[in-house]
Amino acid sequence: MRPAIDIRSLRVDYGDFVAVDDLTLTVPPGEVFGLVGPNGAGKTSTFRVITTLMEPTYGEVILDGVDVFEDLETARRIIGYMPDLAPVPSDLKVQEFLEFHAAAYGLGNRAQRRDRVAECLEEVALTDQRDKWCKQLSRGQTQRVVLAKTLLHRPRVLVLDEPASGLDPLARRDLRSALRRLAATGATVFISSHILSELAEMCTSLCVMNRGKLLASGTAEEVRHQLGTNERILTANLLCKPGEAREWLASHASVHDLQVEGHQIVFGFKGDDDAQADLMEGLIRLGVRLRSFEEKRSSFEDILVEVAENNRRS
Numbered sequence: 001m002r003p004a005i006d007i008r009s010l011r012v013d014y015g016d017f018v019a020v021d022d023l024t025l026t027v028p029p030g031e032v033f034g035l036v037g038p039n040g041a042g043k044t045s046t047f048r049v050i051t052t053l054m055e056p057t058y059g060e061v062i063l064d065g066v067d068v069f070e071d072l073e074t075a076r077r078i079i080g081y082m083p084d085l086a087p088v089p090s091d092l093k094v095q096e097f098l099e100f101h102a103a104a105y106g107l108g109n110r111a112q113r114r115d116r117v118a119e120c121l122e123e124v125a126l127t128d129q130r131d132k133w134c135k136q137l138s139r140g141q142t143q144r145v146v147l148a149k150t151l152l153h154r155p156r157v158l159v160l161d162e163p164a165s166g167l168d169p170l171a172r173r174d175l176r177s178a179l180r181r182l183a184a185t186g187a188t189v190f191i192s193s194h195i196l197s198e199l200a201e202m203c204t205s206l207c208v209m210n211r212g213k214l215l216a217s218g219t220a221e222e223v224r225h226q227l228g229t230n231e232r233i234l235t236a237n238l239l240c241k242p243g244e245a246r247e248w249l250a251s252h253a254s255v256h257d258l259q260v261e262g263h264q265i266v267f268g269f270k271g272d273d274d275a276q277a278d279l280m281e282g283l284i285r286l287g288v289r290l291r292s293f294e295e296k297r298s299s300f301e302d303i304l305v306e307v308a309e310n311n312r313r314s
């Protein structure tokens, strides 16, 4: 199947600074694909190239089979771009704002444009706000009006920079449903965020970028695996005194930050599932009466904080 987004060896330099470093990525059609990374990772620079707002230092971007820098006009019809915190004019009503853009896109006659505006308002659940002044909208409603504007020309590839920032949980859920519906019609959504858990719940797959480089991509679980964050917190609840078990655990290099509270031992563990199973087996062989063993994996936010911290250190 032809990829909806095909980025090959993309590089973006600002003077001596490399903002995007040899990025290669493909996204199949119909995906809601997330791009996550800390501040300065290169997300916006990547989006600006994909959406033809900036030429890269080198590399290729092919959207739905169209090389964006060889056929700019066709590429622009394929793309719908919603920048981070896109402004809306204060002196237009919602309907007027959308009709203005429908006319700018040349979307049929006046009646056809009205119909399309109505469809897009419906899509973002803002039909009841169409006669409001844009300046009267809340931040979440403004985001949705801009999304409606982005959908007007039926883009096959939607590029959304931080669309969920400032949205409350309900609005995020609505956005997620709207994006899934769009993807079900065959559109491809490429969406960025700093918040990995937010993308994990919104996207069918995602990638993590840091300092211009791609660190991992795939489903949320695959990304977790690729980043090698097999760090977890384990709790052993014992039916006996913890002395012997504590000593035995402390002698393992994969165990750290061990704490004992009553009959409970809580410790950090770095290892894969096999190593964890060996640890449990070892405890039982030791004769430790183990009542339960609990596991808390690092959250997605922990993973991203780790990525950002490594970034600062190096």
Ligand SMILES: Nc1ncnc2c1ncn2[C@@H]1O[C@H](COP(=O)(O)OP(=O)(O)OP(=O)(O)O)[C@@H](O)[C@H]1O
Binding pocket: 014, 017, 019, 037, 038, 039, 040, 041, 042, 043, 044, 045, 046, 194
């Ligand atoms: N016009 C520019 N001139 C010089 N450096 C720039 C320019 N635009 C971006 N940069 C730098 O390139 C790097 C990547 O920026 P970019 O905006 O692409 O990151 P980002 O992942 O979108 O960050 P954020 O999450 O903070 O929006 C940053 O270090 C930034 O300072």
